[in-house]
Amino acid sequence: MASIDFDAIRREWDQHAAGEEEWTKSPSVNRSLRWREIDRVTSDARGVRTVLDVGGATGAFSIPLARRGFEVTHVDISPAMLAIARGKVEASPIEGGGSIRFLEGNAADLSAFADRSFDVVLNMDGPLSASGPEADRVLRESCRVTRRTLVVSAAHKAWVAASRRRDGKPRDGIRAFTASELRRFIENNGLLVERASGMGSLAHLCGNAYVAELVASGDTGAFEAFVDECEHFDRHISPDGPGSNDDTGLVAIARRI
Numbered sequence: 001m002a003s004i005d006f007d008a009i010r011r012e013w014d015q016h017a018a019g020e021e022e023w024t025k026s027p028s029v030n031r032s033l034r035w036r037e038i039d040r041v042t043s044d045a046r047g048v049r050t051v052l053d054v055g056g057a058t059g060a061f062s063i064p065l066a067r068r069g070f071e072v073t074h075v076d077i078s079p080a081m082l083a084i085a086r087g088k089v090e091a092s093p094i095e096g097g098g099s100i101r102f103l104e105g106n107a108a109d110l111s112a113f114a115d116r117s118f119d120v121v122l123n124m125d126g127p128l129s130a131s132g133p134e135a136d137r138v139l140r141e142s143c144r145v146t147r148r149t150l151v152v153s154a155a156h157k158a159w160v161a162a163s164r165r166r167d168g169k170p171r172d173g174i175r176a177f178t179a180s181e182l183r184r185f186i187e188n189n190g191l192l193v194e195r196a197s198g199m200g201s202l203a204h205l206c207g208n209a210y211v212a213e214l215v216a217s218g219d220t221g222a223f224e225a226f227v228d229e230c231e232h233f234d235r236h237i238s239p240d241g242p243g244s245n246d247d248t249g250l251v252a253i254a255r256r257i
Helices: 006-023 029-042 062-067 079-091 132-144 157-167 179-188 201-206 208-217 220-237
Strands: 050-054 071-076 099-104 118-124 146-156 191-198 249-256
Touching: 006 079, 029 118, 029 146, 029 220, 029 249, 050 062, 050 132, 062 071, 062 079, 062 099, 071 079, 079 099, 118 132, 132 146, 132 179, 146 157, 146 179, 146 191, 157 249, 179 191, 179 249, 191 220, 201 208, 201 220, 208 220
Parallel strands: 050 071, 050 118, 071 099, 118 146
Antiparallel strands: 146 249, 191 249
């Protein structure tokens, strides 16, 4: 299998940095569901102090977690993404006992960190899905540095097929999984998967127009109620569903055995 050009990946993410920041400013079913998982694992009764955000981009998850009092390490391959994230913290410094450090780095090589360095590791989509033939190494590294809990979101094979049909664009560079494939890979690297499923599949079934209208209404209560329904659907009705249309739609939560 051909290797991937990480310099080209870095340039692509640099070009995408402004768009990434815009994405974080509007409600997202996918992002809301991810936050719910993050909230659960960071409020674990066993205690969580350190968090690694692999591919933290412009800080959608890492900065709020630092503001909640966690010691966060934010790694990203893109200098432009890191510049935006740093700018946010410079404009509004972290208080309340939390901290954040920003590092430029490749998700496929976390050798700067020892095994089991972080209580919680987040690997949210981009560093895994966009790494193509190196995706297995990316995921293996995230498993290695996890002390307690790993939260992964990844491209769902069903999402890739549906998006290809929708716009006709190839997704050849994307590494996608089924829920069972993602579960098997993580468990082969020493973690016990508590959940591996589609994320936001009800939103997919309702369609983009319905979700867009709900977001445009500005009714946060109605939006959160819909996210409640999405979560119930994913967990109890269709765990193997394709995920939402607003992102790649597969999530896994795993704990160190």
